[in-house]
Amino acid sequence: MAEKQKKIFDVSLFKRLLNYIRPYRLIFIVSLMCVIGLAVFSAARPYVLKMAIDSNIKPRLFEGFMPFIVAMIGLLILEVICQLLFIYYASWLGQSVVKDIRVKLFKHMLKFKMTYYDKSSVGVLITRAVTDMERIADIFGQGLFMIFSDILKMAVVAGVMLYINVKISLIVFVTLPLIVFATKIFQKYMKRAFEDVRTEVSNLNSFVQERVTGMKILQLFTREKTEYKNFTKINERHKKGWLKTVWYNSIFFPIAEFLSSLTMAMVILVGGYDIVSQVPDTTVGDLVSFTMFIPMLFRPLNQIANKFNTLQMGMVAADRVFKVLDTESQIDDRGELEAGHLNGHxxxxxxxxxxxxxxxxxxxxxxxxxxxxxxxxxxxxxxxxxxxxxxxxxxxxxxxxxxxxxxxxxxxxxxxxxxxxxxxxxxxxxxxxxxxxxxxxxxxxxxxxxxxxxxxxxxxxxxxxxxxxxxxxxxxxxxxxxxxxxxxxxxxxxxxxxxxxxxxxxxxxxxxxxxxxxxxxxxxxxxxxxxxxxxxxxxxxxxxxxxxxxxxxxxxxxxxxxxxxxxxxxxxxxxxxxxxxxxxxxxxx
CATH class of the missing domain: 3.40.50.300 (P-loop containing nucleotide triphosphate hydrolases)
Structure with missing residues (x-):
């Protein structure tokens, strides 16, 4: 168990979750195509702009300029359409998968022995069936596809950058390992933090559910002040759990933003020097396109960390839900006789x-x-x-x-x-x-x-x-x-x-x-x-x-x-x- 807790990402759990996508393969494929379209169209826009600058804007030629404008508008429209379809179908897929898991979970819980309910907290079970399910939906709507989209966009952007200018690209790529390393450390600590958060959410739900149900007893025995103090303590632990995630975010994102700005400054410095020195391998179009490419390369990397948080929360929630699904606490129902009307002996x-x-x-x-x-x-x-x-x-x-x-x-x-x-x-x-x-x-x-x-x-x-x-x-x-x-x-x-x-x-x-x-x-x-x-x-x-x-x-x-x-x-x-x-x-x- 300890070894499993140390894993940043549980592959077997993820594969099990993906099995629920099978009934919705077509929607999955459409979402995937939209992701690919987003990566290609967004990376193509800076390249078209580079060509327009080098071919028409710098030499001040109007002839042939309009096709570049039309291409830019077309790429932007295609990108918007892909974004719209992606957001809708990815969220639809997530809610459909969660609906299936929730129905399966409730059906499974209906067959539990009374022993299971004797030993289980009602608040925790409600958390599994409601709150945790929404976190699983976020895996598809905000986590899985967004991460894949960001990675694909980075790969396409990096390829186009290398094609345009190898020298400036290498300057950009030097800082990437630092961000990747920081992201890996960030993910490790965020996973632990989110596990703590989910535990405290379950505790909070359980406490509130029990006290609301037993409110008459609390008031009859004048336990309001005591229970208020107990609730304050539980709520404080819940707040600390969330603040831990905020603390990790407040460290990671400024560092990532600093590295991105530093890279931009290095590119402008080296690229500008080459242009002023009339180095033939670097053009004004290269420099302008790279100022667009760098945010496209670094922002997804930062977002991957953020989306990975969502994915991690969803994975933690899925692990808790699957533990309930894996619980063997059912009465043996292998009887083949139908009771019908009994005499009652x-x-x-x-x-x-x-x-x-x-x-x-x-x-x-x-x-x-x-x-x-x-x-x-x-x-x-x-x-x-x-x-x-x-x-x-x-x-x-x-x-x-x-x-x-x-x-x-x-x-x-x-x-x-x-x-x-x-x-x-x-x-x-x-x-x-x-x-x-x-x-x-x-x-x-x-x-x-x-x-x-x-x-x-x-x-x-x-x-x-x-x-x-x-x-x-x-x-x-x-x-x-x-x-x-x-x-x-x-x-x-x-x-x-x-x-x-x-x-x-x-x-x-x-x-x-x-x-x-x-x-x-x-x-x-x-x-x-x-x-x-x-x-x-x-x-x-x-x-x-x-x-x-x-x-x-x-x-x-x-x-x-x-x-x-x-x-x-x-x-x-x-x-x-x-x-x-x-x-x-x-x-x-």
Whole structure:
């Protein structure tokens, strides 16, 4: 890794990036032709001017002068056309390539295991998908083609200079190695500086995203001043990263400009002396053309350094994006069976699982849930209740054992078909910044508004939705902030019901709602659990007393199984202790 960091330019990474150009080969070729045209036409103008001066202006001859003027205007028009086409198509190519990479990246991220998101910063991922992508686009719009254009222009200009006057050309070429050396050193340090900048940008995005999301907590605990100080420190590091690049630029460009001016002075001195001394190899046209050629030779060299900065930033961004693309964190989806509608007979056979290596969360759990049963899972926080739900949906892969539905290992089902048959209502309901209707259907074209209204009436929440402004078209804003916790839960109940699942899971779905919403949810629960296997996870035992079976968990193991009444009859039983804590103490109060 250290060796890779020392590279000024990663060729393998660049080749990988160029693979995305293949679908746009024609545009690439057009851009390349424009680059060649720019180099040729721009170098031809000073040469035509030299010929006009030596043939007509110096001897003061009008005859034959107009063709030179027409040629100059023609070359200028061709150069402008090439410049216009180059800027448009190079930028178009960059945006098209970035579109393809961004789509591929997002598709790749959609398939990541939950473990990846557990360990990754949301702000960093947003930076990869948005900001870094724009830097990659700059590789084509401002970096790659511009560098090639500058190099080609320098080569053509150097060739024409040698053709016109070897002696003066050699004077110009003496200073070129100095600028090339300075450019190489500049590129080396700028690459390191840009890597620091990209790191600080990611840190800044991550910090801001987390604090904006958790703003209510910051204000509740009066942490505004502390977080302001933390933000100031991060912003200071971000500023220092950018100032480092500014410092390198402030050193390099004055040196390059000084060398260019010094070369111009040497050319005028030597060329002027030759003209005054009437040396036949040097003409006034040579001297004038060289005053145009020198900026054409040195300015691109300076610009190469500047464009290389853009290229380096793009390459650093591409490296970070490709690292996400190369991340192997996907659930094995080689199942060939389509789940279809399931009966819902679920079996856990000695299942072991850990989020962190060596720290088992489930320690040989075995369960047998009959089709159509409503079962409840209870236990203290960290007992492994929600983990069972995550494994059933295959958000994570188990360490050992097996999970079966209707006698088939769930790994044999394709992921999409399996998850389509399982609906989950979570405690922390996530709603998108969209209408209630779109949050229920998730933009599924097969579900009409009429279907949603009919389903809402069936489970008893139509009146609640109709009471909101614009009803089903009410925009709940980001994360559903315009609704209460209970209202969000009701929306999630309807969303689950609309999928007509074979298996329904309610994960702490009524743990933090008011009594009115809880009654609505209880009525909705009775409706949507009817005729399908249902798993209810709850701390509040009042919501699960009518379950066909209650599974009690502790420290990753099943410690008791039975109905509410049978479990209460066990002396010193785990469930009985839970019940007494929640109810008998409450009655005493």
């Amino acid at each position: 679920i079996k856990f056979n000695d299942v072991r699982f850990s989020y962190v290596e060596g720290e088992e969360v489930l320690k040989g759990v075995s369960l047998d849930i009959k089709a159509g049963e409503t079962i409840a899972i209870v236990g203290a926080t960290g007992a492994g209740k929600s983990t069972i739900i995550n494994l059933l949906n295959r958000f994570y892969d188990i360490k050992s054992g097996s999970i079966e539905i209707d006698g088939t290992n769930i790994q044999k089902f394709s992921l999409n078909s399996l998850r389509e048959q399982i609906a989950v209502v979570l405690q922390d309901v996530f709603l998108f910044a969209d209408t209630i209707l779109n949050n229920i259907t998730l933009n599924n074209p097969d579900i009409s508004e009429e279907d949603v209204v009919k389903a809402a009436k069936a489970i008893g929440i139509h009146d609640f939705i109709s009471s909101l402004p614009n009803g089903y078209h009410y925009n709940v804003k980001e994360r559903g902030v315009m609704l209460s916790s209970g209202q969000r839960q009701l929306i999630s109940f309807l969303r689950a019901y609309m999928t007509n699942p074979s298996i329904l899971i309610l994960d702490e779905a009524t743990s933090s709602v008011d009594s009115y919403s809880e009654q609505l949810m209880q009525d909705a629960t009775d409706k949507i659990t009817e005729g399908r296997t249902s798993i209810i996870i709850a701390h509040r035992l009042a919501t699960i007393q009518q379950a066909d079976k209650i599974i009690v968990m502790d420290a990753g193991q099943v410690v008791e199984i039975g109905t509410h009444q049978t479990l209460l009859q066990k002396e010193d039983g785990y469930y009985r202790n839970l019940y007494e804590v929640q109810f008998l103490n409450a009655e005493a109060v």
